[in-house]
Amino acid sequence: MSLRQIHFRQSGGFANLSRGCDVAAEELVAAHRLAIERFASSARSDVSAARSSSARDQIVYELELHTGVDVRRFEFDEMSVPDGLGPLLEWLQQRSRPVPP
Numbered sequence: 799m800s801l802r803q804i805h806f807r808q809s810g811g812f813a814n815l816s817r818g819c820d821v822a823a824e825e826l827v828a829a830h831r832l833a834i835e836r837f838a839s840s841a842r843s844d845v846s847a848a849r850s851s852s853a854r855d856q857i858v859y860e861l862e863l864h865t866g867v868d869v870r871r872f873e874f875d876e877m878s879v880p881d882g883l884g885p886l887l888e889w890l891q892q893r894s895r896p897v898p899p
Contacts, residue, residue: 799835805862806890809899810875812855817894830886837880838863838870859887 804826807818823831856875863870874880879887 799838799863800866801831801835801838801863802866803864804834804890805860805864806894807860807897808857808891808894809860810856810858814899816897816899817891818897819890819893819895821890821893826886830889833882833886834861834863837883838872841872841880 801823803823804821805818806821807816809816826834856877858873858875859879861872863872
C-alpha cells in the first residue's frame with residue numbers, strides 16, 4: 799500500500815465533541831506508518847465499522863487512508879481499537895483540533 803495521507807476524526811463521548819487532523823504520510827514515524835499499513839492490509843471491509851455495544855457515550859475514531867489508488871475508510875470506538883493502533887491514535891489525538899461535526 800502506498801499511503802499518502804491520513805484523515806483522522808474523533809467524535810462522541812459525553813460532550814459529543816468533534817476533533818481531527820490531516821497528516822501526510824511523511825510526517826509519520828516509521829513505527830506508526832508500519833502499524834497503519836499492517837492494519838489496512840489485513841482489515842476486511844466488513845469489519846471496518848467495529849463498534850462495541852458495552853458502553854454508552856463511546857469516543858468514535860474515523861480513519862481515511864488516502865493512497866495513490868483509492869481511499870480506505872475505517873471506523874471503530876475506543877473499546878474496539880485494533881491491535882497496534884493505540885500509539886498512532888494517541889499521536890493523532892495530540893495533533894487534533896476542533897472541527898465541525
